[in-house]
Amino acid sequence: MTLALVLLLGAALISMAAPRMLGPLAATAVPPGILLAGWLGSLAGALFFGVSAVVTLAWPDHAPAEAAVEAVVQCLSVVFHAVQPWIIETLAVIGALALLAMTVRAVILGRRYAREQVRLLDYHRDVVSIVARSREDDVMWLAHPMPMAYSVAGRPGFVVATDGLSQCLSGSEREAVLAHERAHLRGSHHLIVTACDILAAVLPAVPLFAAAPSAVKTLVELTADQHAARATSTATVCSALTVVSASALPQPAGALGLSNETSLRLLKLRISGRTRCPKVSYATAAALSMAMPVATALVVLAATSAAVCLTPTLA
Ligand SMILES: [Zn+2]
Known part of the structure; x- marks a missing residue:
């Protein structure tokens, strides 16, 4: 559950902070290709970490990398381990249902967009050709x-x-x-x-x-x-x-x-x-847009965990 929380918090941070941070940069000297890579990296990151959070929650036993994350947020993990399994299972089912609903909606809308786009472009091509x-x-x-x-x-x-x-x-x-x-x-x-x-x-x-x-x-x-x-x-x-x-x-x-x-x-x-x-700068911009919010989420949870450790009743 600790890893799922880090991923979910990372996805939420990307979703909230990326538009506020990247939006104003359009009018600065930052090259537009770098900003475009940042936006696309943020979109991919929000989707990837959101889906990964649900998968991790539903993962039987410990998901990969869970142990490493728990080592960083040790005291908080102790608290999470005390959570009843049925609560985690319920959260996993709710997450899976939400994911399924979003996927179905994306497929329906995507097909509708694609059909309309093809119809419009074919019509446009025919008219312009004439x-x-x-x-x-x-x-x-x-x-x-x-x-x-x-x-x-x-x-x-x-x-x-x-x-x-x-x-x-x-x-x-x-x-x-x-x-x-x-x-x-x-x-x-x-x-x-x-x-x-x-x-x-x-x-x-x-x-x-x-x-x-x-x-x-x-x-x-x-x-x-x-x-x-x-x-x-x-x-x-x-x-x-x-x-x-x-x-x-x-x-x-x-x-x-x-x-x-x-x-x-x-x-x-x-x-x-x-x-x-250089091409590597676009990849770097996209990677940083994806990774930084998750790293921030991990730091926030590590700080929270340290506070939990220092709390006399829980230590
Ligand atoms: Zn144009």
């Missing part, structure tokens, strides 16, 4: 005077752009816009955003899951901007973004475009520009 003036590689060009571009996920995904891009932007600005959209396709950003939407629909009361869709949508835009800045230059992306965001053409549902959160994106481009981080 009305497109021409197709160059992965870009379908529409005869429209306003500058606009967006990417549509699929196998393969594609970019939709208007002739207004060529008319209102310079050649390098147009390349920046296309590099931004291709970064969405290469980074599987549509899939990441959809997964966050499903998690938020399954567990809307969990602060981390509720905050993730909006934060992650912003971060994928900032990440795609950085890719575009590396392909061209920061100044080119800023000027392209300013022109395209002023065109105010609506973007279809399920697409990722260039015209959202303009002021934040211009600020981020100015302060973090084309910063390229």
Whole structure:
């Protein structure tokens, strides 16, 4: 039960603290890819440790690593060992039922989202194929005077752009816009955003899951901007973004475009520009987001255990 409590406390800490800690960092010089890794690590951590807590509770006898954790929180473990087995069994059954209900809900919502997404994308692809003036590689060009571009996920995904891009932007600005959209396709950003939407629909009361869709949508835009800045230059992306965001053409549902959160994106481009981080830094950000709350939970329980040891009636 001690290990289950550490895991549950860790999952709760991630769920409560991650949005508060990661959210404000979007407007700082921290590279957006690192923040995105932090959000994804937190989401994975909350799910992993929450599920692990239930599995540990239902584990017959001592779960792996239980002995090591009990050694750290020895006095508290003595208290837990005094708990009647039927109480632990009841908690395990309640946890398992809650987990089953969440899994069923996630599967139902996931299938519904996937069906709707496929229907929407197929319809969109058909309509754009008919009305497109021409197709160059992965870009379908529409005869429209306003500058606009967006990417549509699929196998393969594609970019939709208007002739207004060529008319209102310079050649390098147009390349920046296309590099931004291709970064969405290469980074599987549509899939990441959809997964966050499903998690938020399954567990809307969990602060981390509720905050993730909006934060992650912003971060994928900032990440795609950085890719575009590396392909061209920061100044080119800023000027392209300013022109395209002023065109105010609506973007279809399920697409990722260039015209959202303009002021934040211009600020981020100015302060973090084309910063390229080593791949290991993304893995580190994700791992720290997962591990730090559980380590904190262990420290809190160790301190509580020490207090229990010092209590004369229990020592
Ligand atoms: Zn975009």
